[in-house]
Amino acid sequence: MRWLLKKDLLILARSRLLVGVLVLYPIAVALLIGLAISRAPAKPKVAIANLSPPSATVELGGTRLNVAHYYSQLLTQVQPVPVATRAAAVQAVRSGRALAAIVIPANLAARLSSVTRQAHVEVIYNSNALEQSFVRSTIESALAQANLQLSNQIRQVAARVIGDLVRGGNLGVAGTPQNLPGLGEIPAIVRTVIAHHPPAADRAQLRRIAEFAEFANQNLGVAHEVLSTISQPIQVSDAYLHGGRTPLDAYAVVVAVSISLMFVCVLLAAGGIALEREEHTLARLVRGSDGAGERSGRPGRAHPGRALVTRELLIAQKLLLAAGCALMVAFVLLAGIGAFVHLEWGRAGQWLAALAFAALAFAALGVAIGALAREVRAASLLAFLLSLPLAFLALVPAGSVAGGLYDAIRVVSFVFPYKAALEALDAAVNRTTPGLLISLAHLLGLTVLFAALARLGLRRVD
């Protein structure tokens, strides 16, 4: 086997362009995909015409809320293009300088202060459907966030005013009487008055006032919680299975490395075995391996010779060559990215195991493809056509497509090595589940399956 390995390495060394493309292309693709996954989508450019005076405030229950705070909330989720007027905002959208515009009217504070009338913010989109879909969700989210912030402030003011009513004392609002009794104190005060009051018909009225004060006190006492529930009926709490959240950057590393590994492995293995056919050397190498060396005269099998290489050994050699080269590229890539993204170097052994098993499974797939193709170009094309969709299918998140389709995707992803490789690497790098051992066993099974298919493909050598 070592002479075949030496031969293939010599051929590779003399095909510098091929090797360059084979190494650089997957790395470039992997990095692009990694960047696409790890980077948050770019903030859309949105023209903002804030027509409210800079000092506009909303006064609620003696508390002043600054409208500028609402404005600044909007800015966190978009790339603002400040404009002075509504017309300028429209022009910015028309000219393409901004994908949309938000117009905050001059009367925003007055409307909010009135409490009885809703305030309005105008959003202007252009007519391009693609751009609309890109920017709409961002703006809606930004507006919802800003509204929520404002509503929280209003709730806090309302809760404080109600608290003052229940507790009494000085409300701190100009013009209100000092040392007011709170609703909580009124029943006791009224009962004291009743005790010293001559029995008469108005005692019943005083009792009613005391009962009302008690009832109001009890119910307004929970007003704070009720207001919180109204302003945010559903609160989200995060729970992560498998021990913790995988940082997006770390997951992107896993995706990038696994894609790189897949391309190098599948292309090298497919090209390596197809080259033997293209150069007509396959028959020369394996001739005699069907009943090789047998001289028994068994009908149809007897042949006076032995193979230079058995088909099984040839498959194993191509597997090792492709897996070895790809393993090196992938480990260097992983280590290189590790300089920018935090990775646990203490788990390097697990990375290597995951990379090695994944490389073998990918190489087996490549050998199976190469065994079917008659020439290197056909094998490479087939490898590309098969690998790319497999990688993308494995990255389709659950719930993003219809149930039946997702089941079909799961089956396809299960019988090809990409998903298993991704899970193994993710488990090795990020400690996710299914555990590393299960993924490695899956990859081993796929290696055997594709190696068997390759052996079947090499049945005919002519």
Next chain:
Amino acid sequence: MNAGEASTSESQPLLSMRGVAKRYGEREALRGVSFDAHAGEMVAVIGPNGAGKTTLLSIVAGVQPATSGEVRMADGAAAGRGVGWGVGWVPQHPALYSRLSVAENLELFARLERNPDPSAAVATMLEQTGLRERAGERVEHLSGGNRQRVNIAIGLLSDPAVLILDEPSSSLDPRQRERLWHFIGALSQRGRCVLFSTHNVAEAERYAQRVLVLADGEPLFIGSPVELARAAGSEEELGFEGAFVEFLRKRGH
């Protein structure tokens, strides 16, 4: 002489085929081929396209198994006089690594054949095939004729008793063909049994002691070219090629 019978030679055959047949699914590519070939003999396999010539040679070479029948080598021949291979095979298309040099190709196959002295075997082959000056040149830069020489050199690396050549002269110009047959003739004179296929029946008449005629997988004749012309009943007028065509026509092909 009818095909399917043993050869006329009295000596023990080096190569012996009995009832060799090959099927690809429903299609019968070869049926009941039997013949013997002897040391120092050159046997040409001729026939129209699709006759089964390449199939027959690839079975003898061990590239594919026969569906039925057997291929046998004489005792001692299977082990080769050198290192193991009894049958040297020269496929129709040069089976070489084009990115390797002539010497690297020869050395690789010598090592794969477990030749005890690969360097000596390479040197001998380079000398015999006249490729010593081209030893360091990559195969991809060689002419068709020189590639075929390397192809043959690899087939001879193990010093086989039987050499199988599948249309060895098909890609060569007349001058190269002449050189090639001179080289192969010398091998035969040194005691090797040479079995070759060709579309050029004039080559078969000129260089082969016997010809095996195949048509649609069926062996129609085995004997000397003169005997074939006689069997066609037109020895003088048509020449060997005409006699061959006439023979096929009479047999319904």
